Amino acid sequence: MLSRLLAALKxxxxxxxxxxxxxxxxxxxxxxxAESVKAIITKxxxxxxxxxxxxxxxxxxxxxxxxxxxxxxxxxDYFKPPHFEKYPELHTLFNxxxxxxxxxxxxxxxxxxxxxxLLAKIDEISKIFWETKQA
Amino acid sequence: MLSRLLAALKxxxxxxxxxxxxxxxxxxxxxxxAESVKAIITKxxxxxxxxxxxxxxxxxxxxxxxxxxxxxxxxxDYFKPPHFEKYPELHTLFNxxxxxxxxxxxxxxxxxxxxxxLLAKIDEISKIFWETKQA
Amino acid sequence: MLSRLLAALKxxxxxxxxxxxxxxxxxxxxxxxAESVKAIITKxxxxxxxxxxxxxxxxxxxxxxxxxxxxxxxxxDYFKPPHFEKYPELHTLFNxxxxxxxxxxxxxxxxxxxxxxLLAKIDEISKIFWETKQA
Amino acid sequence: MLSRLLAALKxxxxxxxxxxxxxxxxxxxxxxxAESVKAIITKxxxxxxxxxxxxxxxxxxxxxxxxxxxxxxxxxDYFKPPHFEKYPELHTLFNxxxxxxxxxxxxxxxxxxxxxxLLAKIDEISKIFWETKQA
Amino acid sequence: MLSRLLAALKxxxxxxxxxxxxxxxxxxxxxxxAESVKAIITKxxxxxxxxxxxxxxxxxxxxxxxxxxxxxxxxxDYFKPPHFEKYPELHTLFNxxxxxxxxxxxxxxxxxxxxxxLLAKIDEISKIFWETKQA
Amino acid sequence: MLSRLLAALKxxxxxxxxxxxxxxxxxxxxxxxAESVKAIITKxxxxxxxxxxxxxxxxxxxxxxxxxxxxxxxxxDYFKPPHFEKYPELHTLFNxxxxxxxxxxxxxxxxxxxxxxLLAKIDEISKIFWETKQA
Numbered sequence: 001m002l003s004r005l006l007a008a009l010k011x012x013x014x015x016x017x018x019x020x021x022x023x024x025x026x027x028x029x030x031x032x033x034a035e036s037v038k039a040i041i042t043k044x045x046x047x048x049x050x051x052x053x054x055x056x057x058x059x060x061x062x063x064x065x066x067x068x069x070x071x072x073x074x075x076x077d078y079f080k081p082p083h084f085e086k087y088p089e090l091h092t093l094f095n096x097x098x099x100x101x102x103x104x105x106x107x108x109x110x111x112x113x114x115x116x117x118l119l120a121k122i123d124e125i126s127k128i129f130w131e132t133k134q135a
Numbered sequence: 136m137l138s139r140l141l142a143a144l145k146x147x148x149x150x151x152x153x154x155x156x157x158x159x160x161x162x163x164x165x166x167x168x169a170e171s172v173k174a175i176i177t178k179x180x181x182x183x184x185x186x187x188x189x190x191x192x193x194x195x196x197x198x199x200x201x202x203x204x205x206x207x208x209x210x211x212d213y214f215k216p217p218h219f220e221k222y223p224e225l226h227t228l229f230n231x232x233x234x235x236x237x238x239x240x241x242x243x244x245x246x247x248x249x250x251x252x253l254l255a256k257i258d259e260i261s262k263i264f265w266e267t268k269q270a
Numbered sequence: 271m272l273s274r275l276l277a278a279l280k281x282x283x284x285x286x287x288x289x290x291x292x293x294x295x296x297x298x299x300x301x302x303x304a305e306s307v308k309a310i311i312t313k314x315x316x317x318x319x320x321x322x323x324x325x326x327x328x329x330x331x332x333x334x335x336x337x338x339x340x341x342x343x344x345x346x347d348y349f350k351p352p353h354f355e356k357y358p359e360l361h362t363l364f365n366x367x368x369x370x371x372x373x374x375x376x377x378x379x380x381x382x383x384x385x386x387x388l389l390a391k392i393d394e395i396s397k398i399f400w401e402t403k404q405a
Numbered sequence: 406m407l408s409r410l411l412a413a414l415k416x417x418x419x420x421x422x423x424x425x426x427x428x429x430x431x432x433x434x435x436x437x438x439a440e441s442v443k444a445i446i447t448k449x450x451x452x453x454x455x456x457x458x459x460x461x462x463x464x465x466x467x468x469x470x471x472x473x474x475x476x477x478x479x480x481x482d483y484f485k486p487p488h489f490e491k492y493p494e495l496h497t498l499f500n501x502x503x504x505x506x507x508x509x510x511x512x513x514x515x516x517x518x519x520x521x522x523l524l525a526k527i528d529e530i531s532k533i534f535w536e537t538k539q540a
Numbered sequence: 541m542l543s544r545l546l547a548a549l550k551x552x553x554x555x556x557x558x559x560x561x562x563x564x565x566x567x568x569x570x571x572x573x574a575e576s577v578k579a580i581i582t583k584x585x586x587x588x589x590x591x592x593x594x595x596x597x598x599x600x601x602x603x604x605x606x607x608x609x610x611x612x613x614x615x616x617d618y619f620k621p622p623h624f625e626k627y628p629e630l631h632t633l634f635n636x637x638x639x640x641x642x643x644x645x646x647x648x649x650x651x652x653x654x655x656x657x658l659l660a661k662i663d664e665i666s667k668i669f670w671e672t673k674q675a
Numbered sequence: 676m677l678s679r680l681l682a683a684l685k686x687x688x689x690x691x692x693x694x695x696x697x698x699x700x701x702x703x704x705x706x707x708x709a710e711s712v713k714a715i716i717t718k719x720x721x722x723x724x725x726x727x728x729x730x731x732x733x734x735x736x737x738x739x740x741x742x743x744x745x746x747x748x749x750x751x752d753y754f755k756p757p758h759f760e761k762y763p764e765l766h767t768l769f770n771x772x773x774x775x776x777x778x779x780x781x782x783x784x785x786x787x788x789x790x791x792x793l794l795a796k797i798d799e800i801s802k803i804f805w806e807t808k809q810a
Contacts, residue, residue, distance in 0.1 A: 022174040039157040054327045059593045072747045076773040091766035098751040160311045189732045192459045207342045211368040226361035233346040292444040309427040324597045462729045477612045480640040496631035503616040562714035579697040
């Protein structure tokens, strides 16, 4: 978190994505969607309205998809061979994180703990991401 | 900027969007896309490859669209009547900002200054947004 | 309604949207989606098939999204500062209408009356739209 | 055109599309996109700005796609076997119309005459559509 | 099936779609989505988890849509007037097949037999498709 | 190729994708899009029509995106930890393949040789995929 704040202070916090490439990448995009997924799960359990629950399930599906998409973009488009050499755990980290947003993760379950695991993985990725940006 | 850092320190920085609503909103989503638009314009001028320039124009179109979308979501889904009462300039601010990402803005021109104007409008919106979150 | 018919007779009825801009705008696009939303709500209540009701909820979500999108396009892309000066209620009208197609409107409820309120707002917008086209 | 006006006066003009089905169909959706395609072609020829021309080509592609989509929906979702029996030309009409919005039509060319042919086909479809609605 | 294998052996099996046109078309695209629809229906009936059933319904909707889309592309973009002359049943075949993936087909029902009818129609189309490719 | 034919004969060839999961996966989806990308590049060079070249670039962008998407789905959704143990090269293979469909690959260049490299990577993935299906 500190490195993020420092990055922000230096005006370099900006962030993440198109495949021109524009050079702007930011794990915050995945994190925001994952926070949404977590909030949706919480709201699902707090409601007893069938139609609301249906909406929660379908929106959770879309937001989980966005988490996967933003992570895939970082894995393929931002990270380069030297990064994978320096951080050999990166492949598994991304594979686990995207699985945690899929059928065996936040798409398939309604468990806040799983959303927290997903957020924790995104934090790990984010930490490495900002280290590579500082380098 | 300071209010953002404070919000971040308090762990409330997360933010922005689905229409369940999940309650997670963050102007960073619009800002990230607008930074991308600015970077694309810069890269467009630095290149003399026709196909690259074509790609830059089409990706700029998509990213400008995303800016508009993220701003519209904030305007309709996050901001409520009491906000519009307290900040009577909000409607015009959002209308100007979304126009700056449209045909008369970053979609229609290749001028870094216009991208900077768009970013400045998003900053104004962001400042108001975080004030309302603190309230 | 009469102004629409007159516009149609004069062959100027055509209508609404891309951000080239092509200059073709038409509130009918939002209205058609809103009519669909209303019909979906009616069909939801007439059915006792769970899977059908799930489909109704998810399609209502998509169609409400389209209503919002078409209205946002009119608000940002078609209407210009002189229009907002002449019709100072326009901002609130669009904000209310898009909210009526969102979480607190047709996305979040299954009430035909809300769909009717949405349609009424679209009619108000449509009336102003066609006045500005005549001008 | 007259039948459309009469339909409008009777309040039955509304129109076209989701696959619940909601029962709301309207060829106006295809026509609006086709009008846009025609306007884009005209603007393409009136401009000598390379980036604008690139944008025109890509937006024309999207709008032509929408024309095809709206027509396919009418062909598959609205029209039923008895209609195809009564109007045996319908299949060819739709196939021709969608081809006119494709690679050999408005996607592939920059000819206003082709956009006019597309619009004429949509008018033929529209005429039949409104006849079946009156029936 | 044999003709497909022969085509594969000759290295001509490749396959289906954009509207440049790239000239690559393949009914396998529609078939894969239809197989998915069938598997989803089977899984729906094997589950007693409400949220899973909701997900099954919404994903079945999306996959059925993809079936329709891939078939429409073949009908409009691949098949030409001489094909329709040689195979006069083609129009009806495509209209029936896309209806079988719509509201009166796999979108609207949860019946494996309907998915099988859809797959059978796609096989008929596929057989004709590969005959025309051999010609 | 032989294993594919055998799989086809056994009726197990079907394949590829949604995240219910439906259990249907097939590398053919990525391959078809990559074949399209290759064909688009060839047609780009054969044409001297500016608008056609613009269309080729934008459609190549979309089809390359689809290649990336289909591959990401296989990497995250189909392949499981035991596969990654048995085939330790899989992570790099997928990362290389998706990069070959990105900015440094078929999105960024107009070189048939790069499309061929992409197709070769997809073939390697496909071979492993079918081995795991036989297992």
